[in-house]
Amino acid sequence: MRVSEVGIKGFRNVCETVFEPCDEINIFYGENAQGKTNIVEAIWLFSGMKSFRGAKDSELIGYNESFAKLNIKFFNSVRENKAEIIVSNKRNAVLNGVKLHSCAALIGKFSAVVFSPSFLSVVENGPAERRKFIDTAVCQIKPSYAALLSEYSKLLKQRNSLLRDVMFDSSLLDVLDVIDEKMTAAGEKIAQERKKYLFECEPAAKKIFEGLSSGKEEIGFLYKSSYDEGQGLKAAVKENRKNDIINKVTSAGPHRDDIEIFLNGNSVKSFGSQGQKRSCAVALKLTEAHILKEKTGEQPVIILDDVMSELDAGRQDFILNHIKNRQVFITCCDPSPVFGASGGKKFEIQNGKIIKCI
Ligand SMILES: Nc1ncnc2c1ncn2[C@@H]1O[C@H](COP(=O)(O)OP(=O)(O)O)[C@@H](O)[C@H]1O
Ligand SMILES: [Mg+2]
Structure with a gap:
């Protein structure tokens, strides 16, 4: 996948612009809070996923604007595509002249x-970040998973609200039965998809980690259910109902x-050094990109938002070597x-503007 043109208007602090990234490494550099991440966030939104910063749609629109309009031209292995996203009170998308029913329909495109x-x-963070990782990864290789996730989260919300009301109205127990049935069915499917993904990505992750740690350690994963898997989710939810x-x-x-992530069989969260934890994070991301290519046939674009300065030279080189031949967007102060390693384009960002492009 290659982005050949980006248009941004009314988005965060970015001044209206159209620019042409190169096919290799694109570096956005400048002082803090100038709009570098905003630019790569705009590109990321075309994945159809939510902002990687967890921002609400309304936060994406420039302070004095009523809507934001983003455009890209991109090549996949088949053709050149044009996509547009309008963020107003709702996010809408158009792909090759066809209005999509939602922005999420861009997932997989x-x-x-x-x-x-x-x-x-x-x-070392809480489990939410690890779930977000795997959910984002699975969504992009299997767009129907996004619908499954959103169905589950709707049912979960309904259930939690019923749990509050059922104390005062026991007739709601019948409704709870119906919700439990649907929610556990969706929940089982989600867990299955995640386990499948972990199983499929483990060999690639092992290979990548081997390179990162010079073959000294072996990475492994374990999906940890919040219930006894032998019992199954349906029975667990039933059993927990009173407490719930x-x-x-x-x-x-x-x-x-x-x-849970392991190195040579030991939990990295409990026993790993800071360096080992970082290497695991690097390996997970590179694995995500690898699997995405393997499953969809398309090479994803890579966005490295402000991570290079956080990594030592060895890990930086490893990443840059690993993502050769892909289009990369890097932000940094x-x-x-990274200048030396790149034959690509460099954009200097100041106050939401591209003030220099070399
Ligand atoms: N909706 C918005 N409208 C206008 N400016 C915004 C909006 N959201 C964020 N900003 C501004 O964007 C800037 C941060 O941009 P960012 O891309 O994160 O900077 P950096 O260059 O450090 O990556 C801040 O000055 C912030 O006030
Ligand atoms: Mg930033």
């Missing part, structure tokens, strides 16, 4: 992998599951460490 500083702590009503939350399901 344009693919990207984003690596940002918060992901460097994916191992008391606590007013749903205690078992994929929203509570986790992924000091471009010198």
